[in-house]
Amino acid sequence: MATACAALAAPAHAEDKPLWELGIGAGALVLPHYRGADQSHVWLLPVPYAVYRGELFKADRDGARATLFDGERSELNLSLAASAPTRSEDNHARQGMADLSPTLEAGPVWNYTLLRGDDHRLDLRLPLRAAFTVESSPRHIGWISNPHINLDQRWNDWALGLQTGPLFADRRYHAYFYDVREADVAPGRPAYRAGAGYAGWQATAALSRSFGDYWLGLFVKADQIAGHAITDSPLVRERQQFSAGVALTWVFARSSRLVPSPD
Template sequence: MNALRCLGLGLLALALPVHAEQLPRWEVGMGVGGVSMPDYRGSDETRNYLLPFPYVAYRLEWLKADRNGVRATLFDSDKAELNLSLGATPPVRSKNNVAREGMPDIKPMIEFGPSLDFNLWRNEADNTRLDLRLPLRAAIEARSNPRSAGWVFSPKLNIDFVGLGMPAGSKEGWNLGLVAGPMFADRRQNAYFYTVDEEYARADRPAYQARSGYAGMQFLTSLSRKFGKTWVGAYARYDNLHGAVFENSPLVKRSSYITYGFGVTWSFLQSSELVDVGDN
């Protein structure tokens, strides 16, 4: 439940294409992403991460994997898509976090699940669209003996503006994305981050049992653009935990905060075959 779900896919999945356009069937390249984020949502201790990663894109008619994430079109509709939603969270060593001192470490986590996405509106120029996205993801601890860490549901409204600063219909220019929505998590997911068992309780950290329910609001702004074979993007996100079912946990030290990050990819090898992308 960290600010950046995955330093590779999450950082680069800043805006979906609105215009129909032709892109190479496959691409190979490299990238780098950076992010500043708290140890966990509600932590008052922040870490900075810088991560190089390989960039590989492959686009089939029904399945696409690229900077916009993994998308599987399982039924033919210009108003709805069933996509695959992926994410991850980095580990947290409790000895490096004052609030969690003496408690078990937070293990790295992988999240995956379906996202049912609906197009609510698009303008005639087809460079602005409003979508409702309904991702439901299962969280799994990434360890030698994988273990479930619950479920997260984060419905959101997403509006994309494509080709800013360019003539209508242009595929060039800047792409702006605005996303807002609540988060909900089951008891196991909330307990993983916010429960304090009796054995770890102390004077300044009373025992606490987290429950399922509302997990706060998120508001995200992203900006991205392609320059030839290079793509650049950046985002800022505001999290508000006021009213969250775990707000009274002694591990919640901050109820609102801003995180931010950037990504750059370079595509140095591409297929000569082009496929249609966008115009969902």
């Protein structure tokens, strides 16, 4: 998922940068079919690069968000997140079941700055997002929240982001991924009804650097499935998971207008 990380105030090392930038590149991702799956996708795909440094709306390596409230240490943003699709015929645990459509999540996230310096910032982030399937007839599939601590640290041209925290979701969200209906019962796959609540925790590390007209980024994520809401589902085959990705993009267009930015 993507979360908001807009600066509350321009730090001492802020510099003027283009209002917007556009680019294109390529990336590779290794992602589990879904949380709890024992199989993974390897995605090789084009990577669009878009940065916008507006006062009310921002889009950068931390995702797209609109600032709804901005105080000295506290801000309220609107953020987005997404997940990839899974074809059940490609997944052993879900053979014969309905495919998992890609999902889009949207909702508010409240950020509170715990610590801030010229080259670092530590935030508490409390998001709450509604999840929808991305298909011809989109469906609302529930609510999800992943409160977490986020640290952004800079060393010259390098930017490091670290975050960790638990995950919670309502029954409807868990049902989309982990329910097994009577019609889907099979050997080794008994009927199951997921619950609501705690679903484990995640920790992510991301590293990026801009050099000239190019931007390089990579991330690794550890995911621990836990909690009574989903762990007993026969679709949970792996409780400890890892994912990773890397991307290289070429920035081919920039705004002539410059704005203060801590990026």
